[in-house]
Amino acid sequence: MPPVRTVPSRRSRRLSTQEIDDDDWESCGDLLYPDSDAEPTISEPTSPIVLPAATSSPHTSSTVHSTAGSVRTSHARQRSRDHIPRPPNAFICFRSDYCLLEKQKSDGQRDHRFVSKDAAAAWHQSSEAVKTKYKLIAREKKQQHAQMYPGYTYSPGSPRGSGGKGKKRKADDDWDYEECIPRSKPRRGSRAVAKPLRAAPAPKSKRTGRSTRKRSRVVAAPSAPSPDIERSETPELSPNTSVESPHSELGTPVDAFHPTFDEDDFVPTACIPHLNLDATNENKDLTPGEATLAGHEVIYKAGTSEETRDAFPFFRPDGTYYAPAYYASASVPSPIDSGSSASAPSPTDSSSSSDEDTELMPFNYKEVQFTNPFAIEFEDLIDVDRLY
DNA sequence: CCGAATGAAAA
DNA sequence: TTTTCATTCGG
Numbered sequence: 429m430p431p432v433r434t435v436p437s438r439r440s441r442r443l444s445t446q447e448i449d450d451d452d453w454e455s456c457g458d459l460l461y462p463d464s465d466a467e468p469t470i471s472e473p474t475s476p477i478v479l480p481a482a483t484s485s486p487h488t489s490s491t492v493h494s495t496a497g498s499v500r501t502s503h504a505r506q507r508s509r510d511h512i513p514r515p516p517n518a519f520i521c522f523r524s525d526y527c528l529l530e531k532q533k534s535d536g537q538r539d540h541r542f543v544s545k546d547a548a549a550a551w552h553q554s555s556e557a558v559k560t561k562y563k564l565i566a567r568e569k570k571q572q573h574a575q576m577y578p579g580y581t582y583s584p585g586s587p588r589g590s591g592g593k594g595k596k597r598k599a600d601d602d603w604d605y606e607e608c609i610p611r612s613k614p615r616r617g618s619r620a621v622a623k624p625l626r627a628a629p630a631p632k633s634k635r636t637g638r639s640t641r642k643r644s645r646v647v648a649a650p651s652a653p654s655p656d657i658e659r660s661e662t663p664e665l666s667p668n669t670s671v672e673s674p675h676s677e678l679g680t681p682v683d684a685f686h687p688t689f690d691e692d693d694f695v696p697t698a699c700i701p702h703l704n705l706d707a708t709n710e711n712k713d714l715t716p717g718e719a720t721l722a723g724h725e726v727i728y729k730a731g732t733s734e735e736t737r738d739a740f741p742f743f744r745p746d747g748t749y750y751a752p753a754y755y756a757s758a759s760v761p762s763p764i765d766s767g768s769s770a771s772a773p774s775p776t777d778s779s780s781s782s783d784e785d786t787e788l789m790p791f792n793y794k795e796v797q798f799t800n801p802f803a804i805e806f807e808d809l810i811d812v813d814r815l816y
Numbered sequence: 817c818c819g820a821a822t823g824a825a826a827a
Numbered sequence: 828t829t830t831t832c833a834t835t836c837g838g
Contacts, residue, residue, distance in 0.1 A: 506817090514833045519822040524834055540836045544820035551822075566823090582825050584831035818838085827830075 514582055515573040518559065518566040523547040 516524070519669070526547040530538065551559070573580065 512826075514831095516833050517823045520834050523821070527835060537837065539820090539838070540834090541818090541820040541838090548821045571822090583830080584826060586827090586830090634838075738819090824833085825831090
């Protein structure tokens, strides 16, 4: 593999699927998500895309990428051949999962502008646990990216060609706290404001200077090691070949929120679960940065499935990291730090002969509960007697 | 190519 | 503070 380097390019036409060679695809590794499949329609049983093991979302898996036959759709933004994409942030990861799951459940193709809106609503409604999960996933992606492209520096193109007239980004304060749903938040200038999505194509014109935009590129990575090395060290997920939903019960966006409400629905306040804000978190001081569950203890409802439990990362009081199955198999390094060797062995080693909570209950966690509010009956949620 | 979202990173 | 771009795919 040649020294990693990207070149600004003109995007005069889009690549057809055949124009992407395998090397191209390989170079992206699992940092690009396969744009579904070549066929314009529905997902397929015969897709070459390897879905992650049942217990993992695509983002927790270290090897979710296409096999040789995979192609990206023509909808992929055209970039220069060696363009290195940015690592996805937490929301993008979340959205991808959301998208994937949604596609799974409904064959109808959705306008992704709506998908984005729904995903954002789900994101805002998500528990801190879920958000934390995706933050960790994003962090892992970022680390992989750094290893794969040492020396990479994000260098966004100049604002809209040249002249000032860049897109203004609205302050992110337009939030409907009453209803807990995001208002339309035009972030890229007035053009996007309240434009009816189905409306006739607005006069497009303008933006002819767009093609001259600069692309991100790597700033000189003279001795970039072959990414393949690193990737080969990443263990495949265990041969759990069951082909169910790649998503855990709670760790996924769709399960948490999508099925419950329609597109334009908002979540009634009454349906928002009560968080136990009084719960103490003994580990609080030991979970630096974002790698915390936001000060909330995560407690399981009795009978919570193993999958759900595994969706969370935990920290021991001594600061060691308890990697749930997902993260362990995805070889996610301890978010706590890198120096300390001690990533504690996963308690899941106990082979879980029983499904008792106590078997897998992470260490000193009191029994509190934070479950996917929409996955169970609301009455079940407030089983106070059981909790305290 | 645009847009719809949020967030990281750079200018 | 403001801008791009990461993902996704119908329009």
